[in-house]
Amino acid sequence: MKPTDLGNIPAEKLEFAHQSDIRHDVKFETKPLNYFQDAWLRFRKNKSSVIAFIIIIAIVLFAFLTPLFSRYPVSFSDGIYSKKLPKSFVLSKIGIATGTRERTLSDKGYAYTLGIGIAAADTDGQGATKQEGLACEFSPIVSGGELYTSHNKNYHDCVIDDYLETGFTYMQVTESQYEDMLAWQEESGRQLIYPMVDISSDFNFSRTDANYWYKTDDSGNPVNSLGERLDINKDELEENYLRNTDGSIAFYQGKASNMKYVRVLYYNYFIYKNGHEPAFLLGTDGAGYDILVRLASGTRLSLLLAICVSAINLTIGAVYGAVEGYYGGLVDLILERVSDIISGVPFIIVATLFQLHLVATGKVSTFTALLFAFVLTGWLSTAYNVRTQFYRFKNQEYVLAARTLGAKDLRVMFKHIFPNALGTIITSSVLVIPSVIFSESMLSYLGIANMNSSTQTSLGTMLANGQQYLSTFPHIIFFPAVIISLLMISFNLFGNGLRDAFNPTLRGSED
């Protein structure tokens, strides 16, 4: 609209205004925004870092709340139920965490696994058929098992329940424990003590494996009483139970100082001991700990260590870098050399020496020794970052202006230059957190630090311990790896978000 075609503006639109009451700058209606509110506004806009922030909060909540809800304490461990797959009765109804896996079994393996079901069905030792064995609730074979041959060897593909596959174990119990188990058996209706196997007979393959209740030859293949090989696909297994002097089936073998050696169905024994059926939501690790609770405790410890380290690194690094970057010249040269020397110190040697001289002699706990090892060389990267930022901003015009206005060095450093550097410092200190967890896992993998004990563990140790089971039981390393990746992703995105939020140059500019 060109200014000339203003034409006939109606008179009433115009009103007299006193010269003094024309105010050019109208009072802002919006609330005053201080530095952090503005940063929060910008932070909120960046969706990915908000999601990351939520993930971090979720993980921290998981780490602190799980022990309250979980059924197992951190120190709970069951040597027999170690390396078991994730299982939960609720989820397995919809097919997740069923605690089962496919296995290809040879004849001997099939006889062994099927044998567990048969023995479980035959509670009084009078014998049970294969059908009864398959039908029994304690049979490890959930489905499948049809015979097929490849390269003239017999195989059975079947789905096996990981928990029932443990079958029977031998156990030494005192007189009172034995009575207590019998009483529980009556009261709960669950058979706990099963017929004892004649261990010292030459039809017995193993003195420690209680699942060999049937007659076997020297390499574990089922045989009949004459020693001829049986074919599991056609014949029934022949029991090899211990007999009392009067010929009846013995349910225990008397041992010295009136102890009894019994054969127990471990699934029911677990219920007898813990009052509920065995189910671990995330499975158990190599030592039989419940992964869910250990993961929570591990995350707590690792986060604590990481946050302490990054906090200390941040403070030392920032101050050191600032002084170095700002003053430059001789000061920079000397401080640079000092940091060269410290960075020259081999981190692995320092960690080993701390472990040897401090932890092994019991003066200091592994946690403090690790904290000290990380901090000794950790702050260098922050110092380096800050120094580069200072070099970048030191000669900017506004800093020169501040100095000419007579601002003292300290004020210039921490009022003018530092906020600009804040962005990268925040990012790098936030990134330190996952990288500390990472290198802690490296140290435990190399065997230098070990935070593992019955009451506490760390993410790094769980990763290191899980590495050896990668090909056999991948679920052990899968969950710690997921948690550490989530932590890394969320901290990185969160760090990026923070950097953009705190970056003064971005203040107010639309993205």
Added chain:
Amino acid sequence: MFKYVLKRIALVFVTFFIIMTMCFILIKLLQPEKPMLGAQAAMELARREALGYNKPILVQYAIYLRNILTKWDWGTSWEIDYMAPVNEVIFDRLLPTVLINLYSMVFSVPFGIIIGIYAALKKNRWQDHLISTWIMIFVSVPSYVYAFIVQYFLSYKTGWFPLIMSSYADAGGTFFSWTMFRSMVLPVLALSFSTIASLARYTRAELTEVLTSDFMLLARTKGLTSRQATTRHALRNAMVPILPMIISMFIGVLDGSLIIEKIFAVPGVGGLYLNSINLLDYDVFMAVGMFYTFINLSSMIVIDLSYGFIDPRVRMGER
């Protein structure tokens, strides 16, 4: 400028000497184990006596320095390669590590930069988020997990590549034959993931920061198309921190990744450092330690100088 470089080099030697003294004392604090059988214990003590291990540490250090300065003899290895001079121990194992890392650098640096640039240009769009999460995954998952996955799927299940690096003899007596290269693909891949990811993330971060700076606004107002502005100005500025990072990666080539070399049975220098600590092979530890320290210190100078070289405004040492 030249006077400054001379000063820096002199300082490097001072630092090098201080670190060397510190490492020597630190490693000598760890005492080797005495064998149990009586007769052999006396034998081992006699041998250590002959090698002068019982002398006070400072005396041993003096002897060690004298050997280096006079005969450039960094000592012999007694545990890792019985009686082999230390430089032979290192250089025998250097080639496989350098090759694996070089291939991985050549493969991952271009990819890393391109992905970083693409992500920066498409900031906050779905491509950027996809790439960022992919970067985070590869940066955060431990190297032995995806090294195992690469080995499990690309070799164990499918058999496309051999499980471990082939030996010199099997590869027909050369490190540059097709069988050798094919057997190196997996370790190179495993090594490259983390390099690509970290380089991409770094490039993306630097480029986004540069893109929002005011001289870009000026470039656009000058009438340059967005492509020209980006290539001519933005990238040049973003390169300021990236180039030194690439240089330090090149230097990093030499330390080899311990875990990748363990999983793919690469006979490299990766495990040498830790091995020399476990077996307390003093001379090898010192030689390997000093080798890395010298490389790090010299790369520090190169990087500091490259700052000045790329961004004229940032002059070193000037107040």
Added chain:
Amino acid sequence: MKKNGKTGVLRLFSLIFAVMMLISFASCGKKDKDDPSGYTFNDYIEATPDKWNAHTWETSGDRYVSGFTEIGFVDIAYDPETGGWKWAYEMADAMEDVTADFADKEKWGIEEGQTGRVWKISLNQAAKWADGTPINADTYIYSMQQLLNPEMKNYRANAHYSDDIAIVGAYDYFYSGSTSKVQNFKGPDTYVYPYETWVLGDDGVYTGEDGTKLYFGLNDVLNYLDGASLTEYKDYMTEEQCGSAAYDLLAAKADDKGYVPVTDETKDILFGFTSADVWGNETEDLLAAYVLYDYTFPVFDWEGVGLLKVDDYTLYYICAEPISEFNFYVNMTSIWLVYEKLYEEGKTKVGDLVATNYGTAVNNYMSYGPYKLVSFEKDKQIIFEKNENWYGYTDGKHEGQYQTDKIRCTIVSDHNTQLELFETGKLDIVSLTSDDMNEYRHSDNLQKLPQTYTFRFFFVTDKDVLRTLSENASSDSKKVNKVILAYDDFRHAMSLAIDRADYVLKGTAGHDAAFGLMNSLYYYDIENDPDSIYRKSDEAKQVICDIYDVKYGEGEKYATLDEAYESVTGYDVDKAKELFQKAWDEAYAAGDVNDGDVFEFTCPVVKKELTAEDMTQQNLIQGYIDEAIKGTPFEGKVTITYTTNEDRYAAVGEGRVEMARGAWGGGAFYPYSMIRCYVDPTYVEIHERCGFDPTQETMSVTADFDGNGTEETLKDSYYNWGASINPGGKYNLADGKLKLKILAAIEKNLIEQYHFIILSSENLVNITSDKVKYVTDKYDVMYEFGGFRWLTYNYNNGEWEQYVKDNGGSLNYK
């Protein structure tokens, strides 16, 4: 960088990339494929052996190469006819004991009527090195001269100058001309220079009668201090306890090696040190026990060494002590041969030590066994091929043996990769861990290999040292008490608290529970009776029954000794509670324990890495102890924490740590010499020596010593009883039953002291591929499963590759 950054850099990199690709394809040399009709055995090891020179190898890993490239005079081999084992003559055609009619006996110190001293070895005349050079008597003489070379101090020299097959004169030859400080203390109150005979020289320094200068040794290992040195004692005793001011005065006078000339002044200073009550206020004459003197071994030339060349292919091997034929043969299964030309070329002088790099690479080593070393790449791969010059392939005595014509050994330390290589047919053998057992338990290719190692906890039991350790560990907030470990009842209770069956099942990789020091692999008389297993003998079973007081016979719960032995579990929670209470009352009365005390024990179990399995074992042991101390004053106060320690055996021996877990093993055919690991401080450093001195403590044995039908009871020190049944001992050549009774008595008395708690013995598990087949699948301690000699093949290389392809690239052994 004139061009704009990005494209320039990109172009540069793509150029390098292209060049790199070009080079690698251009030079693809000859592919070293295995000969399809041949038989290659693909083996693996975890770490590169660094030296396999027969004179200096140290770890079993070092033996890997010489296992294929060297062979002994004789070898233990599977005998297809009898199914048992037999001696296979290899580098020697015959070895017989010619002591009786040996010519000049006095020259070699052989008494009349002695046997097993001089052995005539007729060498195999067809034996040659891999390059064709013949091997004759001179080669053996040269090799032994180098092994015993005084300047080289070879690690394996002691086998031929101080062990069972020590050669007459070898000790003097090895030390010939060298002067070294030798200890004045030769055994309980026997000295070379007793205190009263010291003469004060005119320079103020004391000498023996013959004028030899006497010194006090500060850093030297002293037998009188059970293998510790004065410096070590001073380091671990607190300031006022050992009057370290006196020690520092001495140190000021010592030379750089820690030797202090004995003068009136230094004598009084040391006496002030040793007469202090905390040291046991020793009398002045005991000062002689700390003295060392320069002893210059007379120059001893080779003629005095008992390895004589009779003719080109016959040797006389004269032992210093009589040795049974079986023991001699077993020791001759590995011999000391080295290839002169390469051995000499490899020699260099380092400090005042001569060392050779013989046997560290392909070009500085020569094989003479069935296979020769062809390629050796550090940390990567070792290749052996058939050694055409080996006599065995043409002498007609090895039909059906050594079918393998090539061995490729890959060096890979990651267990997952090993399993994958095995399942894709690239490896023919892999050893399994306890975690793999769950998967491979039913495989037909599984082999279980029992080991001789028995694991046990061993303790410091010396009250003063324990008191120091307790003070070091205590702080004002926490009073840590370790002195309780000095009470036998407490350690006995700990032993009874451990449920060994449960421990081996849940915490170990297929271990067996153990109650005695030697498991069922030890034979006390394998020479004459192949079933003479020590653990299964009545005497050994009786030992275990006595320890756990399980009776048998009429009116008892068990009828026979076997039944009683079977019933032993070593687990008795009620008795453990009783003993804990008894120990508390006794200690409380003696003021060694009070109510506020906490009983925290650190127990180093490994050198470097605490694995998850160690942690499981620690928690199991802690659980058993917690259970057993319920209802006793110790309840809730006892904790055991596993840690690592560079040298845990010396740490406990020298009183730096209160307990540790470790194992002795080996010597499956020599239970008599194995027991010396627990009773003979000169043979080996006793782990439990801090509080248990086998040369002082005594035990009694009831047996028919003089053969007159009546049993007598004799009392003597553990050390003397141990020495009595070993070479040079009173009962060494006595009848088997008596030696067995003494051995059993030593084991019983040792265990009942509870200076150590026996836990379990180890088993290794291997699995082999379908390609290879051992000659027998029944384990035998002599030849395991027939070994490499009798290994046969179901497929050759070509067929095997096809078999793997047919199975889709990976085989199922589960």
